[in-house]
Amino acid sequence: MTNELQHTFFACLQAEWSDSTIATLATLTPAQWQALVTLAEQQQVAPLLYHQCKRHQTKIVLPPAIKPMLHAYYYRNGARNTLLWHELGAILDSCQQHEISVLVLKGAALIGKVYDNKALRVMADLDLLLPEAAIGRAVDLLLARGYQAKSQIGTEITDHFTILHHLPPFVHPISKICVELHGTIAPPNRRYSIDSADLWANARPLSKAGSTALTLAPEDLLLYTCMHATYRHLFELGARFLCDVDAIVHHYQAELDWDRLVARAKAWHWDNGVFLGLALAQRLLATPIPAATLRSLQPPDFDEQLVEEALILLFDDEQITTAVDGEFADKWTNLPWHVKVGKGVRMLFLSRRKMATHYPSAPDSFKIFLYYPVRVKDLLVSNLPRVRLLWQKEPDVAEMIQRKSRLTRWLEKA
Amino acid sequence: MSNQGAFRINEPQIIAEEIEGEAIILNFESGTYYSLNDSAMEIWRSLQAGYPCSAILVHLQKSYQDHGEKVTTDFETFLQQLREEELIVPTAPSATSATPPLVTEVMPYASPVLNKFTDLQNLLLLDPIHEVDEMGWPHPAP
Numbered sequence: 001m002t003n004e005l006q007h008t009f010f011a012c013l014q015a016e017w018s019d020s021t022i023a024t025l026a027t028l029t030p031a032q033w034q035a036l037v038t039l040a041e042q043q044q045v046a047p048l049l050y051h052q053c054k055r056h057q058t059k060i061v062l063p064p065a066i067k068p069m070l071h072a073y074y075y076r077n078g079a080r081n082t083l084l085w086h087e088l089g090a091i092l093d094s095c096q097q098h099e100i101s102v103l104v105l106k107g108a109a110l111i112g113k114v115y116d117n118k119a120l121r122v123m124a125d126l127d128l129l130l131p132e133a134a135i136g137r138a139v140d141l142l143l144a145r146g147y148q149a150k151s152q153i154g155t156e157i158t159d160h161f162t163i164l165h166h167l168p169p170f171v172h173p174i175s176k177i178c179v180e181l182h183g184t185i186a187p188p189n190r191r192y193s194i195d196s197a198d199l200w201a202n203a204r205p206l207s208k209a210g211s212t213a214l215t216l217a218p219e220d221l222l223l224y225t226c227m228h229a230t231y232r233h234l235f236e237l238g239a240r241f242l243c244d245v246d247a248i249v250h251h252y253q254a255e256l257d258w259d260r261l262v263a264r265a266k267a268w269h270w271d272n273g274v275f276l277g278l279a280l281a282q283r284l285l286a287t288p289i290p291a292a293t294l295r296s297l298q299p300p301d302f303d304e305q306l307v308e309e310a311l312i313l314l315f316d317d318e319q320i321t322t323a324v325d326g327e328f329a330d331k332w333t334n335l336p337w338h339v340k341v342g343k344g345v346r347m348l349f350l351s352r353r354k355m356a357t358h359y360p361s362a363p364d365s366f367k368i369f370l371y372y373p374v375r376v377k378d379l380l381v382s383n384l385p386r387v388r389l390l391w392q393k394e395p396d397v398a399e400m401i402q403r404k405s406r407l408t409r410w411l412e413k414a
Numbered sequence: 415m416s417n418q419g420a421f422r423i424n425e426p427q428i429i430a431e432e433i434e435g436e437a438i439i440l441n442f443e444s445g446t447y448y449s450l451n452d453s454a455m456e457i458w459r460s461l462q463a464g465y466p467c468s469a470i471l472v473h474l475q476k477s478y479q480d481h482g483e484k485v486t487t488d489f490e491t492f493l494q495q496l497r498e499e500e501l502i503v504p505t506a507p508s509a510t511s512a513t514p515p516l517v518t519e520v521m522p523y524a525s526p527v528l529n530k531f532t533d534l535q536n537l538l539l540l541d542p543i544h545e546v547d548e549m550g551w552p553h554p555a556p
Contacts, residue, residue: 075436079447079534082431082438119433175445 005032006315009039010284012052013243015250022059030063037070043238043314044122046073051120078119081111085118087177088126092211094141102138102213103129103199104206105182105224109215110244112206114251121247122240125169125178129196132158132183135167142170142179150178154357162188163357185224186268191412192231194268218252219261226277227270231411234326234404235313245281249288258293271297272411276310283307299413306410309403316400324386324397326411329404332390348376420466421493421502428501430462439501445534448501454492454526464508467493473514478523485523492526499530 008028011021028036040049050070053062062070088108095102104112107123115121130138136157139149147170154160160167161183170179184196203214216224225248229241249256265274275297281287282294324332331340349372356363358378359371389397423430429440437455439448450458460470471489478485496502 075438075449076531076533078431078433078436078438079440079531082429082440083442083445083447083534086429086440086442117433118431119438174443 005035005039006311009036009043010239012036012040012049013045013239013246014286015246016286017052017056017059022056025060030065033063033066037066040070041073044240045238045243046070047077047120047122048243050074051117074119077122081118081121081123083175084108084123084126084177085111087172087175089211091126091128091141091145091179092213094145095138095213096211098137098141100134100138100141101131101200102211103203104213104215105129105185106228109206109221110247113204113215114221114244114247121244125180127166127180127182129182129185129199131200132161135181135183138181139167139170142181145172146174147172147179152358152360156353156356156363158183159353159357163354164188186227187232190231192227192269192273218248218256219264222248222252222256223261223265223268223270223274226274227268230273230277231270231326234407234411235310236316236325238314239284241277242281242285242287245277246285246287249281253288258290262293262296265297272299272413275299275302276306276411280307280310280314301410301413306407309407312403313400313407324389324401324404326404326408328386329401330408333401333405334409348372348379350375419504420464420507421461421496422464422505422508423462424500424503430458430501432459440534441500445532446499447531447534448499449529449531451524451527451529452521453488453524454528457489457492457526460514461496461502463514464505465514466507469507470514481523484525488525492528495528499528 008021008024011017011024014021037046037049040046050073053060053067053070085108088104092102092104105127107121108126111118111121111123128138139153139157149168150171151168153167157167165184165187166180166182170181171177172179184194185199186193199216199220200214202217202220204217206213206215215221222245225241225244229235229237235241261274262271265271275294278287278289278297279294282289331343335343350358352363352368355361355368355371355375359368359374361367361371390401427441427443429438429442431438431440435455437448437450437458439450439458441447457470457474460473465473467489471486474485474489493502
């Protein structure tokens with residue numbers, strides 16, 4: 001991929017188009033337009049690209065094949081989000097009837113609160129934050145609506161939150177809609193783990209007919225968007241997260257308390273990730289982030305090379321990105337072999353209580369021991385893609401692992 | 415077909431939304447969705463507003479006088495399609511005025527078109543970045 005293509009791509013996603021952007025687009029060949037659309041699709045921002053081109057339709061002429069193609073992405077996403085949005089409404093109504101508080105996260109919160117048009121933001125599923133005490137009842141409601149857990153839900157539901165911040169996804173067998181129930185927003189046992197009580201205290205209403213759902217306060221929404229894309233996904237969410245940052249900042253421009261945002265980022269140890277997310281949005285999408293905010297967040301050891309590394313990961317080959325995450329890359333690169341082996345063994349032989357969150361048996365039942373061989377097989381299957389990648393010893397894979405390791409280390413140093 | 419009656423959207427099975435002037439009509443149960451061209455959109459809005467079919471037809475005939483019988487035939491065919499797809503069901507008229515408001519800028523006439531798409535279930539299955547498997551490395555038990 002050329003730098004020119006990346007440059008044009010980000011210029012198209014900026015809230016306002018400059019004269020030079022319009023001049024560049026006027027010179028694109030149909031093949032270059034096609035490359036731009038393909039990139040937008042890969043980065044999950046094709047509906048936004050369509051919308052931007054439509055907004056500026058008096059200034060540019062799209063090749064005949066491009067406009068219907070972009071419109072199809074936009075329209076399909078609108079249909080998909082309409083379906084998800086209506087299902088969200090039904091779930092929220094049901095939760096309200098059972099007096100369960102819900103805080104809507106990620107895509108649904110963004111299309112409900114930030115993006116003016118439901119078709120603009122690509123989203124995968126419905127993410128809901130619930131008080132831990134209400135999780136069991138919420139699971140019952142989803143099961144009553146016909147949802148099925150994608151993997152085993154243990155008898156002690158809250159045990160899952162000692163491993164991860166959400167339960168295994170629930171999928172509806174007919175609509176295929178996926179719902180994730182979160183106990184908090186960051187994984188446990190990390191430097192960047194947080195208690196969600198503060199999020200609830202500052203939550204805002206999410207206008208939704210017939211329900212009293214909440215969503216994050218503007219500062220928390222921006223912080224969470226940056227944290228999720230950096231610490232959690234190490235930029236594999238692509239340009240979509242930068243567009244989210246840009247949309248949040250533009251939507252809440254008059255309301256955002258930047259000092260509060262900085263204070264919370266530091267208190268939660270999210271400052272390096274938040275800085276990098278905001279700095280990228282400012283550079284690539286001209287998002288109006290106050291200079292003082294970036295200065296306050298910028299760590300003393302910040303190196304411009306980190307921006308380049310993040311950009312490479314943003315446009316990385318999907319196979320490598322999804323197979324090897326940042327934490328794995330960090331451990332693979334930096335831990336001695338005997339520690340790696342030790343971790344592998346501990347991963348195989350989980351405590352019985354942890355095993356019960358993965359397999360259908362009570363922790364105190366003899367049956368749980370029968371699942372240890374199953375776990376060996378499951379781990380082999382789930383780790384096969386990354387083992388295959390590491391086995392091939394391709395130079396670009398090794399380089400990507402090193403890059404992920406460096407960024408992960410830097411992010412977690414805050 | 416009689417044009418005396420009125421129709422309503424077949425809710426809750428059918429969801430209809432208008433996003434920036436474009437209709438998204440969705441069958442919640444089957445996952446099938448539909449789009450409309452501009453002239454179909456004009457009819458759809460009038461149906462949603464509760465106008466009787468006869469009033470909608472009179473309105474279309476006034477707007478597109480040069481197209482005579484074709485307007486009537488197209489309208490009836492389009493209504494038939496909407497019914498066959500179970501997007502609308504008969505109801506009593508509920509609009510507050512007798513005829514739909516005239517469109518200030520009448521577009522060149524085009525037959526109303528209902529486009530049907532069946533790829534939504536496949537789209538819902540596409541989830542390239544989802545965290546589904548949390549069993550293994552790098553999430554060992556503490």
